[in-house]
Amino acid sequence: MEIKVVKKVLSVNDAIAEEIRRQLREKKVFMINLMSSPGAGKTLLLEKTISVLKKDFKLGVIVGDICTTRDSERLVRTGVPVVQLNTEPFGGDCHLAANLIQGALAELKLDKLNFVVIENVGNLVCPAEFDVGEDKKVVVLSLPEGDDKPLKYPLMFRVADAAIVNKIDLAPHLEVDQEKFVRHIRQINPEIPVFKTSAKTGAGLKPWLNWLTRQAKTKIQG
């Protein structure tokens, strides 16, 4: 019985996600959904990403957290509009569902934007199950989490369109094999582009920014 209800919730979610997708297509707005474990460095990566992309795009940001507005306080400093979604009133939900994104998009005023970034709740499991109408899903891992994570949390890597291995500046202090990390990601998703970055030092950001820019322009101009 539980399973039936879960399926029903997911099919309601998918219908809203499709409606979002239709709306974004009509308005030529590109949207990415950034997901990771807690503490993989999503927010700093976004701060750096937004400060570059805002020269070329009209950006808006949706930040998901169970509670607190810490991440959105950091992101508003980039000067782009930010909507914070706290899932705590909804039972401390561990993911963003499509209905929350729909509400946030209405607040962001889509007519003035062409690029929306979602920073999902820190969780390597549940957000992977919820389509929110995005164009691309991106998973961020950090080197200290260990190279076995893609094999242990495969759904996230199966659904992702790109993977970022962050905090590579810590490599000299860890016994983590970067090549094994990438190999394990590709074992789950053979074609996925993988970017190795340090949001802290800026290393490796360029290929990621180029990829993202290309994806967005294809949608917006296409």
Place this chain on the structure above:
Amino acid sequence: MEIKVVKKVLSVNDAIAEEIRRQLREKKVFMINLMSSPGAGKTLLLEKTISVLKKDFKLGVIVGDICTTRDSERLVRTGVPVVQLNTEPFGGDCHLAANLIQGALAELKLDKLNFVVIENVGNLVCPAEFDVGEDKKVVVLSLPEGDDKPLKYPLMFRVADAAIVNKIDLAPHLEVDQEKFVRHIRQINPEIPVFKTSAKTGAGLKPWLNWLTRQAKTKIQG
């Protein structure tokens, strides 16, 4: 309607958890439930913890993962019985529920044990919501995750009986304030014992092992 069903699932779970608790009390078996984000270092911490505690206790281990048997393969090398629970057949569940623990305890043969360790699925959100009949819940954080995590995932820290801040060997390479980390944990749970450890170097393990031994002996001998 969704909420009602979730409540029903939780109340079924709680009834099984109470049954487990009764059984453990009767057999004088102590059980801890170790929870963390993916990659916080639970498995290495357990390898070190078990290799010391097995001198004083008859241990059994239950390892939860969505898939793979990587962690249990590491833990069987400690020489104690290990049961691996994979939640993938149940929809890739992001937590261990009481019914799974009940099945695993039956396989472990409780009559031969007095101390059970559960390594939960790597997730800082959902496992906190599921009582599995344990005596103590322990949350493991790692320094690279950042000091804001207790404030962003408060339920986990509210329900925990002890907190471990792991990977302190990385402190010289991170801009993380350890005192702030502890302060944020205590902001959510003022009385909680906090242990700062490096499972890798062995630093700080002693106070954790002493605390754990004390809790277990109180139950087993009490």
